[in-house]
Amino acid sequence: MVEADPFRPVDDTARGLARDLIGGATYGSLATLQPGKAAPSVSRIALATDEAGRPITLISTLADHTRALHANPACALLIGEPGETGDPLTHPRLTLHAEARFVARDSSEHGHLRARYLALRPKAKLYVDFTDFGFVRFEISEALLNGGFGKAWRLASADLMPDQRTT
Numbered sequence: 001m002v003e004a005d006p007f008r009p010v011d012d013t014a015r016g017l018a019r020d021l022i023g024g025a026t027y028g029s030l031a032t033l034q035p036g037k038a039a040p041s042v043s044r045i046a047l048a049t050d051e052a053g054r055p056i057t058l059i060s061t062l063a064d065h066t067r068a069l070h071a072n073p074a075c076a077l078l079i080g081e082p083g084e085t086g087d088p089l090t091h092p093r094l095t096l097h098a099e100a101r102f103v104a105r106d107s108s109e110h111g112h113l114r115a116r117y118l119a120l121r122p123k124a125k126l127y128v129d130f131t132d133f134g135f136v137r138f139e140i141s142e143a144l145l146n147g148g149f150g151k152a153w154r155l156a157s158a159d160l161m162p163d164q165r166t167t
Contacts, residue, residue, distance in 0.1 A: 007154045014153040018145050018160055021094045022055055025079040026121075030057075032068035032075050041068065047079065048120040050113060053162055055079075055096065055138045058117055058124060062132055069100040069136065077138060090148045098138040105134060113137075 008014070025047045034041050043065040045057045055077060059066050069075060080093030103110050113135045118125055127133055143155040 007152050010153050010155055010159055014145055014147070014155060015159045017092055017147055018094055018143055018155055019053065019162065021080050021092060022160060023049055023053060025055070028055070028077045028079040030065055030075060030077055032065050033072050034064075035068055035071035041065065046121060046124070047077075048117050050116060050137060053160070054140070056113060056117065057136050057138075058128060058133055059136055060130070060132045061134070070102075073100040075100055075138070092145070092147045094146075095144040096138065096140050097142050098140045101137045101139055103135040103137060110135060
């Protein structure tokens with residue numbers, strides 16, 4: 001028996017929806033593997049984007065998920081919130097398969113991310129400079145977009161970046 005491919009061909013609608021979900025996400029569910037175990041763990045983290053539209057977070061070294069990412073940077077993020085009405089499964093959500101890249105505090109990149117993050121998440125001013133907090137950029141390898149029942153796409157990382165064409 002031949003299995004049908006559940007994914008639609010990627011189009012501008014899918015790309016736009018995925019970019020909107022990333023750009024509008026204030027938090028997400030982060031899946032990591034527990035160090036020394038084959039067991040996954042999921043945490044809720046705050047999210048923002050860098051200037052290129054890639055997801056970033058500010059996390060503490062005290063968190064279990066930070067230790068897990070140092071041990072194995074492979075992770076997944078789930079973003080998208082159910083609407084206030086209707087079946088939660090009819091609302092769009094996006095799974096990002098990624099590698100976590102820690103940003104050195106003494107790098108110029110850290111300064112740029114700090115300014116951007118605070119512009120998007122001003123309440124983080126309370127803890128952004130605590131020594132146990134640092135920035136992580138998620139380098140996406142692929143994404144699975146579920147736009148509601150019967151609307152699924154598998155996207156490449158390039159599909160998630162803003163259009164680079166000039167007119």
